[in-house]
Amino acid sequence: MQEDFLHYIWQHQYFDKTNLYTEEGEPVTVLRPGNRNADAGPDFLGARLQIGEVEWNGAVEIHLSASDWPRHQHQTDPKYDQVVLHVVHIADHIVRRTNNTLVPTLALATRIAPELVQRYQALIAAPPSALPCAPFLAQIPTITRAMMVERALLERVEQKATSMETLHQQLGGDWEATTYHALAAAFGFQKNSEPLARLAKALPLNVMRRHRHDARQLEALVFGQAGFLHETAETESDSYLASLRNEYTFLAHKYTLAATALPVHAWNFLRLRPANFPTVRLAQLVALLHARPTLFDALLTAADVLTLEQFFAAPLSEYWREHYRPGRVGKVTSLGRSSAQLLIINVVVPLRVAYARYVGQPELTETAVALLNQLPAERNHLTEPYEALDFSHRSAADSQGLLALGRSYCEPRQCLRCAIGSHVLRQNRVVR
Incomplete structure (x- = not known):
């Protein structure tokens, strides 16, 4: 016990x-x-x-x-x-x-009651790979499951919004800068989130704003500060990269950037398809910054998911449509729909919720979370066990709720804080 x-x-x-x-x-x-x-x-x-x-x-x-x-x-x-x-x-x-x-x-x-102790012990004794309440779920009302998943979803959204608020405070209350930093980190899509977050700090928004209308200068700043413009055997004959290198040398001196540039070994390429290489993500981020003069207002006011997907689908420059890595030829496309949907989940929704708190308008939180109901459900090894147990899984709101349920309750065995676990303990009979 x-x-x-x-x-x-x-x-x-x-x-x-x-x-x-x-x-x-x-x-x-x-x-x-x-x-x-x-x-x-x-x-x-x-x-x-x-x-x-x-x-x-x-x-x-x-x-x-x-x-x-x-x-x-x-x-x-x-x-x-x-x-x-x-x-x-x-x-x-x-x-x-x-x-x-x-x-x-x-x-x-x-x-x-011994039965209560026995049910509790059955929950905490479940093997790590299993959902502790799985043997009892047939006796749990559907509404109890749904309410718990929704509660976990809201807790997950609120946690992300709190992180967004912290970032907003660190950036001096600038919502545009907050959006820039949050998007940069999110463009890393887990494996490269950390170096992309570092890159955003190494390339302040006020510098990027001055060159936002010149795609070549933006590319020089981003790829140079990311450490990808050093000449190698693969790139020594690439005239476009040479021009970026020269541009970066000038801009890095002008804005005193060289000291905070990232080393190329900071980036992760291992076990990634070329479409997910950090160089491709950087090119897509540059395309977005060049094509969209404002970030925060557009993400805050977009009426639906389709508008947001179109916002993120900014066209790549000619060079990066043909190269997936400096000096390496290969077809590259603009940010895909599934990637845009992840940005909506991980940036747009928590950004809107954080802003709703800031201005004291809780109705904005409801419209932000409603975006998740417009997105398709994410399906992966973390949601599969819940689908197998007939949890509702029709939209990203469901999958985000299931992910939160797993990480915050099931994996750490917080059954006593969970409405489903509490219902199990209140049952009249014991499942052996």
Whole structure:
């Protein structure tokens, strides 16, 4: 048994409360169990309890064993002087506050239904490769599943929006710069997100803005600062790259950029198809920056997914339509539809939600999340187990919710925080 299970039991009062007595022999009535404390100190704050003839308002501390109190040094910590009840599974120790007064202890070992413990143990004992609630899902109402997936989706969107807010603050409250940095990192599509985020820092937007109408200068800045313009045996006879190299040398000196340029080894090519090479993504990013004079306003006001997909499909320059790497010939296309859809999921939606918070217009959050319902569902090895168990999977809203459910609840075995896991624990019969 883990301590968080006792937290769950106390929070929901899932134990036998008839003839409830402390270990010291005083009757207990729980008037209010208190609220979970996410900070340092006792586990529940604001509890209201009748112990003996006295009504107490204070904190409740939870432990598997009463002896965990001295093991955690609570007897010397003034934060725990506000504890009015020590709730434990096994009472194996008398506990006291810093002033040596006794803390009443309530033991629950004989008051928790064995079936409840058995269901909990079945959840946490599931192998890492399995969904812990899989054996119970046939008994879970469809609406419970749907509501939990939606809750996980909203939590995922809010987390991404919080990251966007942090970026916005770091960039001095400039929404256009925030969009530029967020898009740059997202153009890395996981394997090259980190170096592309570094590149955006090494190429400030105010520099890029001055040359946005000249595609060749933009390419010189981006590919030079990314470390791809150094002459090699493959590129020594390439006149276009030579012109970019000369342009970059001038601009790097003008804006003092050379010190922050990335080394070419910062980029990942391994196990990527040429269409996903970082050089191709950089060319597509340059095309977008050149073709679209403003980023933030366009992404904020686009009415639907089709408009956004068209926004991201900026035409490549002549050289990069024919080269997938400096000096290497190969056909390259503009950003594909599926890649544009990933940018909508990972940049546009959280950007809109972050802005909705900033201006205090929650209705903008609803329209942002609604974009996910217009996108097709993502299908991969992370969503497959849920599809096999008949979870709804019709749009990107579903797949994003399932990804969040897996990463935030199923993988870390946070079943006690999940509505599905909670429903399993409340069932009347045990699945063996």
